[in-house]
Amino acid sequence: EVQLVESGGVVVQPGGSLRLSCAASGFTFDDYAMHWVRQAPGKGLEWVSLISWDGGSTYYADSVKGRFTISRDNSKNSLYLQMNSLRAEDTALYYCAKDSGGTVGPLDYWGQGTLVTVSS
Amino acid sequence: DIQMTQSPSTLSASVGDRVTITCRASQSISSWLAWYQQKPGKAPKLLIYKASSLESGVPSRFSGSGSGTEFTLTISSLQPDDFATYYCQQYNSYSVTFGGGTKVEIK
Numbered sequence: 740e741v742q743l744v745e746s747g748g749v750v751v752q753p754g755g756s757l758r759l760s761c762a763a764s765g766f767t768f769d770d771y772a773m774h775w776v777r778q779a780p781g782k783g784l785e786w787v788s789l790i791s792w793d794g795g796s797t798y799y800a801d802s803v804k805g806r807f808t809i810s811r812d813n814s815k816n817s818l819y820l821q822m823n824s825l826r827a828e829d830t831a832l833y834y835c836a837k838d839s840g841g842t843v844g845p846l847d848y849w850g851q852g853t854l855v856t857v858s859s
Numbered sequence: 860d861i862q863m864t865q866s867p868s869t870l871s872a873s874v875g876d877r878v879t880i881t882c883r884a885s886q887s888i889s890s891w892l893a894w895y896q897q898k899p900g901k902a903p904k905l906l907i908y909k910a911s912s913l914e915s916g917v918p919s920r921f922s923g924s925g926s927g928t929e930f931t932l933t934i935s936s937l938q939p940d941d942f943a944t945y946y947c948q949q950y951n952s953y954s955v956t957f958g959g960g961t962k963v964e965i966k
Contacts, residue, residue, distance in 0.1 A: 784895075
């Protein structure tokens with residue numbers, strides 16, 4: 740059974756930093772690209788970032804480019820999101836999601852999310 | 860970036876109704892489109908990929924169609940479990956984008 744479990748969400752002050760983690764199990768992690776998607780309270784889904792199966796290619800939404808960094812450790816079946824220079828508008832539930840392939844495609848499995856609140 | 864526009868934003872319907880949701884892309888995305896269902900407090904669930912392919916385990920009352928810039932999600936006979944919010948997503952480019960969502964409410 741595929742499982743994705745996010746962690747690391749907390750309350751952080753504007754300008755602060757945070758690292759989210761996603762522990763994956765139930766599939767061959769290094770065969771698949773992975774994504775971060777966020778959802779602000781009461782709002783729709785916003786794609787944040789994508790990393791290829793081998794970590795060699797990364798992509799970001801314009802809203803987070805230059806502030807967030809996606810990475811993965813295939814030896815630990817783990818996905819990460821380093822978030823710097825956080826803003827109030829980054830407040831959201833952050834989902835880790837598995838791509839159906841190795842580069843970019845539909846997201847076939849999602850975690851339950853970890854909540855990041857940016858507030859003073 | 861490719862913009863995805865869904866309509867309507869809210870839809871009121873009754874059990875048994877045929878429901879259609881539209882998603883338009885700001886440029887051609889071929890058939891690289893997925894549909895998701897999200898219920899309150901839950902993660903999204905993949906329903907349709909490549910515009911018209913049904914994800915394993917998804918009821919056959921869900922169907923997708925379209926290509927290029929215009930796509931539709933159809934629920935042939937709305938069931939109580941189908942009241943939820945639906946999102947389209949393009950994956951034609953590495954900069955993935957979602958539509959704004961369509962909430963299907965009970966009439």
